[in-house]
Amino acid sequence: MTDDTTTASAPTPAERPALPDHLSTDARSPHYNAKVFEHDIGIRFNDKERFDVEEYCISEGWIAVAAGKAKDRRGQPLKIKLKGRVEAFYR
Template identity: 45%
Template sequence: MTDTPPDRLSVNPASPFYNESLLDRGIGVRFKGIEKNNVEEYCISEGWVRLAVGRGTDRFGNPMAMKVKGPVEVWFKS
């Protein structure tokens, strides 16, 4: 395994950026200097994260999310 996390990763299995082995390894995300644990998807090069908002879901059962732009730092937890 490589020690650098991917540029883009999603926790949604329907996404083309989903990678179960990397998610099992553990990913930490810091957005604007604050560690976040509700990140649904991130992109380092474009500088955005998609955060789960509240407990609501859309009509497909996916969590409601909003895309926020800013500096993103990503690392492997283990």
């Protein structure tokens, strides 16, 4: 008996788009890239993996994270920039 169902395998590195220098999780941002977010992304900031990064820029060396529970007048979380060494990678 043969199994005709296809199994979903992890995408190979050749199928993944290159990680951009500047990336944002906000769909309204010009730095948003939906193709990149189809895969799991990791951010290492100063040799520590971070899970709360909303935006990063590798060449300028910063990440943007939410500043607690504070919101701006449009209801979006306030962000703060942290400077340091930034590495982005696929998990």
